[in-house]
Amino acid sequence: MTGHAIRVILADDHTLFRDGLAALIETDPAFTVVAQCPDGTSAIEVITRDVPDIAVVDIEMPGPGAHAVVTAIRAAAPTVSIVVLSMHQDAELLRSLLDAGASAFLSKTVARDQLIAGLHSVQRSPDNVLLSTSRDSISHALDSETPGPPNLLSPRELEVLHLLAEARSNWQIGRELGITESTVKRHLTNIYAKLGAVSRVDCVRKATAFGIPGV
Structure with missing residues (x-):
């Protein structure tokens, strides 16, 4: 612990899910949910303005797509750990979001303890990537064509x-x-x-x- 609560902002277009998720997260006294957002546009605005420790972002919301949301947050607020929640197990989507700078990709089917542990993990080790998805999705993401080497750095x-x-x-x-x-x-x-x-x-x-x- 750093002496203050870990500030979390939630972004999901389902109010009941957001409220339930907020209540679940705050069962751990280390966390406090400081704001909730119903769409991608407000998520970008609120998260980049308030700069929480962690942003928990649903993959399907009205407004910009998940890749655009993650990219915008990462560019404007690089210290925020972005945890993406999804019901999908798409390898290309997983790769795209990790490339955009997501800190974690978690299935919405994870248990409470897994979610809480995941939030602690991205806060404690922000340079690591946390995945909770199928083995096939990870394998396909790793096996997909990778870009060539970048232009030579001076x-x-x-x-x-x-x-x-x-x-x-x-x-x-x-x-x-x-x-x-x-x-x-x-x-x-x-x-x-x-x-x-x-x-x-x-x-x-x-x-x-x-x-x-x-x-």
Whole structure:
């Protein structure tokens, strides 16, 4: 525990399900549900404005699709752990949401204890990905065609990436390399584009997946 409750925002278009989920989550005193959203548009607005610790997002809501919702939240509020709930076991959907930056993909059929444990897991280890789906879905997602290697990073971009992987701030990276923060931001923009990343965490994840040494 960090001395304060872990703040959770729920997004689902079924009011009864949201209320029940909120009550279930708050049976663990570590968590407090601070807001509920009925659609993708309000989910993006509320989550990026209030920046909770965890966002629990249903895969099917009115408004932008799940991929768009996860992408928007990850870009605007990269510290939020995004837990996607779904009744589907689609491998392409799973891969798409993980690529967009989802922290966990959980079936709506999970038991209470599994859900609570999952929320604790993404809070405790935000760089890890938690999956609760069928073995076939995971296998198909891993076996599906992977993108080719990214455009070659420059030596300076590799230096920035290595320091980013050490969780250095832009200021710390700039000081280490003797460049300004604005230059660091420009390098990060280029790195994100080359790796197809949407956040610092996603950038390190993609670099690791591409096998870039030193990350």
